[in-house]
Amino acid sequence: MRLQEVLAALNLQYVKTIDRSHRHYLVRDGDGNLYIVIVTNRVLRHPKALGINYDNEMFGIKKFYIDYYLRKGDYAGVIWLYNGDAYIAKAREIRETIGILGSCIKRGFEVICHYPVSACKRIPLNEGLRKFMSSGSRCW
Secondary structure, eight states: OHHHHHHHHTEEEEEEETTTTTEEEEOOOOOEEEEEEEEEEHHHBBBGGGGGGSSOEEEEEEEEHHHHHSEEEEEEEEEEEETTTTEEEEHHHHHHHHHHOOOOHHHHHHEEEEEEEEGGGEEOOOHHHHHHHHHTTTOO
């Protein structure tokens, strides 16, 4: 799905691009709250291998975003777009969970923090297409 289609499905409005090469965006909901949208095709599957005391999959987020964007009161949270679904987490919960887990790892010149996928609210974006494909229907 293209970003415009995803935003329309979630009733969000594009504001600006934060990082073009990594596909990170700022969007606004109908109430005026801002969200960071991170389009990704990867999750951290084995956090213990990096020294994070957690067993399940985790999403990555730049520590800069947590320190700069999520500390402000008008940023409601983060939306990760992964594998055809949107995963939403509130800013306060992200800050608290990452602080408790100590899940920030230095990678090159950046520090990447990790947030549990299971702690996010999952919203299927392409449920209809997924059901169609799993039913074995082929139209080609």
